[in-house]
Amino acid sequence: MSNPELLPLVEPAEAVAPCCPPLTERPFTAEEAETAARMFKALGDPIRLRLFSAVASHEGGEACVCDISDVGVSQPTVSHHLKKLKDAGLLTSERRGTWVYYRVEPSVLAAMGKLLTVAPAAV
């Protein structure tokens, strides 16, 4: 999909370690729960979820703040929520000229998806 000449890539600032087995596999330890809850909490707000989905579904999996501000809140509020998503390891960002570009961290999304896998033994 990606063509570096057409679409500059944003490198993740740091790799986020995939955390935790599927929720249905065994009871989480306190440490696993801390890590996973941080990610779920970041998506547990409607505005953040809309921003995250706007970035995630944008062409090439990255978006400028200018592309995704249409969620009915002020620009500072948008920035605040994007920072929270970034702090939770769900987005990475890079400033290019005037704008900051956000990119979804696919490994984290995959890890969260894995958490929610329904194990055959549990259904």
Add this chain to the structure above:
Amino acid sequence: MSNPELLPLVEPAEAVAPCCPPLTERPFTAEEAETAARMFKALGDPIRLRLFSAVASHEGGEACVCDISDVGVSQPTVSHHLKKLKDAGLLTSERRGTWVYYRVEPSVLAAMGKLLTVAPAAV
């Protein structure tokens, strides 16, 4: 897996409609974000996540409160968190004799997993 003679089944109180396309497919609407954020928020707390995982991974996918209280908080706090998970549609419950039994709602778990699917176009 389940044998009704050995393991009574808990019927879901009501079917929870699967919500929303994958987060990577298109920007969420405000309504979709409200629904999905409610579920993510419910899992955005370490104690709730441990309780949820304890129920989800318990034999037969259901557990008595007596099985899952080992998370370092008081019984009323456990009950409070279980109620929040139930209100979010992630657990169903049924009283049988002395105890309340909790069961994971598999359709909701599957719907949340689908939200986090990484669409090929986005990576």
